[in-house]
Amino acid sequence: MAKQVKTAVTPTRSEDYSEWYQQVVKASDMAEHSPVRGCMVIKPWGYSLWENIVKELDDLFKATGVKNAYFPLFIPLSFLEKEAEHVEGFAKECAVVTHHRLEKNEQGGLSPAGKLTEPLVVRPTSETIIGDSFAKWVSSYRDLPLLINQWANVVRWEMRTRIFLRTSEFLWQEGHTVHATDKEAVERTKLMLDVYAQLAEEYLAMPVIKGRKTKSERFPGAEDTLCIEAMMQDCKALQAGTSHFLGQNFAKASGIKFQNAQESEEFAWTTSWGASTRLIGGIIMIHGDDDGIILPPRVASSHIVLLPISPKEKDRTLVMEFTENLAKELRNTWYHNSRLRVEIDYRDTGGARGWDWIKKGIPVRVEIGPRDIADNSVFVGRRDKEHRDKKSYKRDEFISAIKDILDEIQQNLYNRAVSFRQAHMKSIDDKNAFYEYFTPENRETPEIHGGFAISHWCGSEECEAKIKEDLQVTIRCIPLDRIKENGKCICCGQSSQERVIYSKSY
């Protein structure tokens, strides 16, 4: 135990952030690698977090008029080819179905048989297959706007995978909307970005910067890609959601046309927007500490674990009854849009039991022993505080306070993340200082990956590419709230009117 008290996870973040990530995922029992290359198994503790994210995000979508639907997993190759940039962007990482049955081979094993006349691609994203339906659904301006979302699995055959952050198969939602005007589609693109920002900040306690991708980082086939970017604790950026204005590109590719009020035919304007199980990786990396993950209460897999303690047989019934009653009362208590999620851990494994829940990141741990019960009290530990920093509450006082405790934890996580980002984000105008910032080995106090540099960019793809080649640093986004400011490009020194966010990223 002594070792665990120091830090429950080895290595620590500062020792090896990347390995720390793998270890906290393992220690939390959220997910594991599968035998299928690059695919993950999401275990109950991780899946429950995803369910809560889905529920909240789905409610936010529906409040803007979006409805859910479901489209085929498979995309005929000819559909994918309809938009040239799009297919170019995804061709290198497509799982392709070529046969529709298995047949005994000469070795007595099975081989693919029943060759398809046209190969089918497992959807990497669904613009082209959904576009085919939309072309049938839309005929008049009265059918617009069309606001559809799909919760689904998608496959992108990634070469280097990392659990939650980059996997060959992942779960996501993809929204697809159709509009009569350019302006309305642009507004919807922005609105959905705001929804993602709201999810990230209010529910995931993850501060984000809203911005626009440069042309080279756009979604394949999009006219404009907006994104939210968050800073992880190794100072790298994580793109946590994207919203694309697709112009008329996909409408032309799929034939989405409508008759306008003047009775002439036009191509429609479309958008698409998505967020995925990658958000779970973000939650782990932005909030976790050297004892494991820390779940933001608004979406936590579970809010509270009750830990009955009854070393003596004679106390057992008393402790169990008190615990069950408390659980029942808590489970009937509303916390925001859902009831409190409460676990009871009956295992008799001493201190290791409490540490298991710390590693799992549950916001609140409640110890219940005979002495607490004699005093009608419970002993409460919070995941945003030191594990020894526990507080005794009278039972009813705890029930009255729990919602505030959870909200306080949520707020603390958010504030910490904001402070961290504040400390690792700076305006840099000198090229040497910029290179130094992203080359930690040159410094005496190396921060792992520099941070976010807010620097001028002239707008040329050459400068963007040069910085990427030299430092593996990219323009994460051109912030939406930037102000016009004259300056000099951090790379070429030519004049520039705006600052962008440079950083290493996932």
Next chain:
Amino acid sequence: MAKQVKTAVTPTRSEDYSEWYQQVVKASDMAEHSPVRGCMVIKPWGYSLWENIVKELDDLFKATGVKNAYFPLFIPLSFLEKEAEHVEGFAKECAVVTHHRLEKNEQGGLSPAGKLTEPLVVRPTSETIIGDSFAKWVSSYRDLPLLINQWANVVRWEMRTRIFLRTSEFLWQEGHTVHATDKEAVERTKLMLDVYAQLAEEYLAMPVIKGRKTKSERFPGAEDTLCIEAMMQDCKALQAGTSHFLGQNFAKASGIKFQNAQESEEFAWTTSWGASTRLIGGIIMIHGDDDGIILPPRVASSHIVLLPISPKEKDRTLVMEFTENLAKELRNTWYHNSRLRVEIDYRDTGGARGWDWIKKGIPVRVEIGPRDIADNSVFVGRRDKEHRDKKSYKRDEFISAIKDILDEIQQNLYNRAVSFRQAHMKSIDDKNAFYEYFTPENRETPEIHGGFAISHWCGSEECEAKIKEDLQVTIRCIPLDRIKENGKCICCGQSSQERVIYSKSY
């Protein structure tokens, strides 16, 4: 309109049930065929019904201790081959991924490239891939029971497809549990069947018969398959959910072993159980009438549509305000586990508007015109009654009554389905009468497919096969609540101890 008043859908059920089904699906705007062979697009009105079924079923599962997780879409071919009967059962209908990228070909198009060393099968069901995880998760009897469910898409390359009933891709849940004893696994198999029966009867208003499949109709690799069977309005049976006792077959195939309390190692006992979007087809076929589908309120896509009527411009604001206020109050009203789902249809399309909602099967339609408002009333139509049979309610009286109205509709649908089944189910002991029953063209008053014949079966596969060949009639199940009774097999005349349910089926 005159034609529509007669019947909103053509043909009627009695004219051509199969075509009626296609037409009501179309008229309800629930789903459509996709360009991908055998795959469907589930449109918002259909998907919302699925969302409600998912929510209720998920709650029922969780109440029995089940937790959700997610496993890979792809199954390595070698995994599928581990259980001989299992792979045999699915080999003929597998979508096989053989390549992981696309490459320009000589014609300038794209061709599959990057051949995989081992083909991947798109899951038709996940016993083998989930078994691989379970083998890692289970090591001691203390880890058991393990109760896991997955909500997912699966693919079975069906040759003849029908929207919702049999599609190449469908949405479903598959539960997978692991137990220390034979007895416990058998009990879980039965428990989950009870959950499906509860979903069907209480939520879908679909009476079902619980039974056991004969050996020839079992899930490939199972020791025992339990099922619920419902009667559709053409008298065919629909299998609406299955629960399988897998014995130690899959535990042996995947290596799911545990150390028992006596510290010796044993193979575990597993179960699996599933229900799918096929249930939607069942809802349509069991409740629909010649005006379209009828949604059972407990899972209806939406409960109530408000239809504001304001032919004169001067009344418009008044009508809109009254409508919006009513919607707001209704949406804040709880109906069982969720709030009332309320639509407002602002379209100005006269009678066609009301018919659209009848065809969509919404339980309650509320007309709101200036005269109703003057009287502080609303004019209410119910989908379980004639479309002209509407009733005026005082506004507040309607709000107080709505929950009872919905419960009444739910009950009426259930009762109707029970009566229908009662009228088309009979014990038959004479072979000629049996053949006659399933050969309608021989009769003066042909019922489309006979019905359920409750007849004796000696237990031989030969008799089962003969009846199937002669009449396309199968043993749907051996009812769980059957009583021992001496009789003679309807096919061979040999002695038999029990009656089974014979019927045509989907």
